[in-house]
Amino acid sequence: MARKRIVVVGTSFAGYTGALELHELLGSAHDITVIANTHDFVFIPSLIWYPFGIRDREDISFDVRPIYAEREINFIEAAVTHFDLEQRLVHTADAAIPYDYLLIATGPKVDFDSVPGLGPHKNSHSICNLSHAEDTRQAWQRFLENPGPIVVGAAQGAACFGAAYEFIFNLRYQLKRHHLLEQAPLTYVTAEPFLGHFGIGGFGSAKKMSEKFFDMEGIEWRTDAMIKEVLPDGVLLEGGEYLPSKFTMIIPRFLGIDAIRNTPGLGNANGFIETDDGYRHKVYPEVYAAGVAVHVPPADDTKVPCGVPKTGYPSEVMAKTAAHNIAVDINGGERKTMPFSLIHAYCIMDTGNMGMLILGDHMLGSRHLEFIIPGPQAHWAKLAFEKYFLFTRRHGHV
Ligand SMILES: Cc1cc2nc3c(=O)[nH]c(=O)nc-3n(C[C@H](O)[C@H](O)[C@H](O)COP(=O)(O)OP(=O)(O)OC[C@H]3O[C@@H](n4cnc5c(N)ncnc54)[C@H](O)[C@@H]3O)c2cc1C
Numbered sequence: 001m002a003r004k005r006i007v008v009v010g011t012s013f014a015g016y017t018g019a020l021e022l023h024e025l026l027g028s029a030h031d032i033t034v035i036a037n038t039h040d041f042v043f044i045p046s047l048i049w050y051p052f053g054i055r056d057r058e059d060i061s062f063d064v065r066p067i068y069a070e071r072e073i074n075f076i077e078a079a080v081t082h083f084d085l086e087q088r089l090v091h092t093a094d095a096a097i098p099y100d101y102l103l104i105a106t107g108p109k110v111d112f113d114s115v116p117g118l119g120p121h122k123n124s125h126s127i128c129n130l131s132h133a134e135d136t137r138q139a140w141q142r143f144l145e146n147p148g149p150i151v152v153g154a155a156q157g158a159a160c161f162g163a164a165y166e167f168i169f170n171l172r173y174q175l176k177r178h179h180l181l182e183q184a185p186l187t188y189v190t191a192e193p194f195l196g197h198f199g200i201g202g203f204g205s206a207k208k209m210s211e212k213f214f215d216m217e218g219i220e221w222r223t224d225a226m227i228k229e230v231l232p233d234g235v236l237l238e239g240g241e242y243l244p245s246k247f248t249m250i251i252p253r254f255l256g257i258d259a260i261r262n263t264p265g266l267g268n269a270n271g272f273i274e275t276d277d278g279y280r281h282k283v284y285p286e287v288y289a290a291g292v293a294v295h296v297p298p299a300d301d302t303k304v305p306c307g308v309p310k311t312g313y314p315s316e317v318m319a320k321t322a323a324h325n326i327a328v329d330i331n332g333g334e335r336k337t338m339p340f341s342l343i344h345a346y347c348i349m350d351t352g353n354m355g356m357l358i359l360g361d362h363m364l365g366s367r368h369l370e371f372i373i374p375g376p377q378a379h380w381a382k383l384a385f386e387k388y389f390l391f392t393r394r395h396g397h398v
Contacts, residue, residue, distance in 0.1 A: 004030040004330050007090055007099035009080050009259075011036035011064050012044075013312045014105035014291025017398040018319035022103075023071045025327035033074040035090060035097065039065050042130050043390055045312065045382075048166040048350065050133035051140045052174050057130060060390070067396040080106070082262040085284050101326045104273060104289040105319060108254035109261075115155050115252065117230035124230045124248040127167060128160070139247065147180045148246030151235045153189030156226050157253030159307025161190065161198045164251045165210075166350050171249075172217050173352025181218070187243050188214065188221040189235060189250070191304040195221060199306045200345070201299040203358060204370040213351070213374075224303045254307065256293055268295055277337035279322035286329075288322040291315035296340050299364050314343040314363060316398065341365050348382040355379045 006026075008019045011034055019034045026032070046060040068075045078092035083104075089096040110128045112119030119126065125139050126132035152168040154161050168188050175181050192199070195214060196206030214221055226238035227250065234244040255261070256271020265283060267273050272295035274282050279294065281287035292315065296308045310318075321338045328335050345360035345367075355378030360370040392398075 001029075001330075004100040005098055006030060006032050006101045006103070006326060007097055008032065008034045008103045008105060009036065009090060010034075010105035010107060010291070010293070011038070011075075012041060012105070012107060012291070013315040014107075014293070014319040015103070016041055016064060016393065017316040018103045018105055018290055018323050019068070019073055020071070020396060020398045021320050021323035022326060023073055025323060026330065028072050030330065031074065033076060033097065033099075034064075034068060035076045035078060035080055035092065036064075037077070037079040039063050039075070039077050041393060043386060044129070046386055047127040047130065047133040048163060048170055050130070051125075051127065051136040052170065053137065060386075061130070062390065062394045067394075070396070080259045082259050083266055085263065085265060085287065088286065100286060101329065102287045103319070103322055103326065104260070104266075104287065104293050105291045105315075106257045106259065107292045109257045109271065111157075111253045111255045114157060115227050115230060115250075118155065118227070118250060118252055122230065123232050124250045126251070127163060127249065128251065136249065143247040144178060144180070146246065147175075147183040149185050149187070149244045150247045151187050151189055151243050151245035152249045153187075153222075153225070153227075153235075154191055154251040155253060156191045157305045157307060158191055158251045159199050159254055159309045160251050161192060161306075162309060162311070162347060162349055164188070164190065164249075167249055168219060169213075169217070169349075169351035172219065184247075186217075186219045187245075188219055189225045189227065189237070189243065190221070190223055191225060191302070191306050192223055193302050193304075193306075194223055197223075197302075197306065199299060199309045200364055203345070203360060204367075204372050206356075206358070206372055209356070209372060209374060226304050253305075254292060260293065270295075272296075277339045278325045278335050279318050280325060288326060290318035290322045294318060294340070308340075308364070310340075311347065313346050314340060317343050320398075345370075348378055348385060350379055350382045353379055355382060357381060 117123040125136040195210035260267040261271040273289035341364035347358040357373040
């Protein structure tokens with residue numbers, strides 16, 4: 001059989017898993033190439049701690065190149081600018097890389113333009129990537145010199161609500177350590193219709209439990225919130241309420257990356273790729289997608305738009321499903337499907353020294369099993385999981 005060229009774009013939860021799984025399934029009988037704009041795998045969940053100096057870059061990232069080299073997976077470090085779906089080419093500034101099968105795992109474009117004043121170079125901080133978290137670390141040091149009220153939240157259209165919850169609780173934990181709770185009242189602002197909605201329509205007793213946590217910790221909240229503008233000294237909501245803030249961290253809406261948006265017919269209006277339940281493109285059968293790059297419709301109707309969080313575990317499941325189906329396209333066999341809604345929901349939400357273990361048999365829709373276990377063990381579980389994840393991935397196990 002002629003060698004097939006399989007190109008994976010992205011090297012994080014979805015891309016790294018997809019590339020290693022393809023190698024596992026196909027060995028060296030075909031050419032696997034990974035293209036990504038960085039050679040680092042960053043464990044993004046740890047960015048909730050980064051601004052407080054609890055983690056550094058080397059603690060939470062590793063170089064993927066030796067792992068690929070050991071497996072004879074080609075690695076090209078370059079930003080993809082667009083795709084040519086007819087000629088089957090991936091374009092970077094310097095090259096056009098041909099493919100027979102393509103797996104797109106490029107994560108989100110963080111859309112700061114959706115709200116005036118939003119974003120690191122304007123009036124709010126972010127922890128969506130390492131460079132944002134680095135800026136936020138510096139801002140946190142300045143804040144400690146001159147404390148005041150704080151607003152943390154998730155803007156209209158956001159999906160990554162868990163990160164906002166974890167950040168506000170970790171922030172409160174740090175304020176307590178610095179004896180600054182009195183000077184720094186906290187407000188959580190969210191597009192969610194109620195606390196504990198998480199973009200997945202709610203989860204068991206999460207609403208009641210979150211409200212209790214917020215009350216206990218003295219954190220105010222605004223749900224169904226549309227942010228009109230983020231100003232240097234506060235957040236203005238639609239409806240006119242103004243929340244003073246000296247330190248604002250808002251998770252924005254995510255879109256698909258520009259390279260998808262620059263390619264006619266690849267993504268939808270938001271730049272996400274519509275696939276079947278085997279993560280294959282609906283029009284181009286040789287194109288697959290996994291992770292945040294995949295379109296997942298909202299979980300329910302909400303007054304203010306809320307996206308569905310495509311977290312690490314489902315991103316890896318999507319990538320493994322796509323890799324399996326690419327291998328079937330090449331070698332034959334039975335295709336797999338795994339609808340996003342049916343992927344298990346596993347999440348550990350950290351609050352600094354406590355947390356919540358969230359476990360469900362389905363991401364979306366009605367569940368037979370759903371557990372929320374609050375307590376200090378959730379914090380320790382998160383630390384253990386971080387170590388386990390980085391150890392296994394650093395050694396090429398997915
Ligand atoms: C602060 C924060 C906390 C989080 N906490 C958790 C958590 O506790 N648990 C959990 O499960 N999930 C968590 N998530 C979500 C998790 O990070 C995502 O689910 C995961 O990163 C998605 O993986 P991905 O591979 O789809 O995208 P990404 O991780 O965003 O990776 C995208 C890849 O594509 C590459 N890329 C992007 N554009 C280009 C381009 N133009 N050319 C070439 N390469 C490109 C990038 O370099 C990267 O390798 C959190 C997210 C955030 C922001």
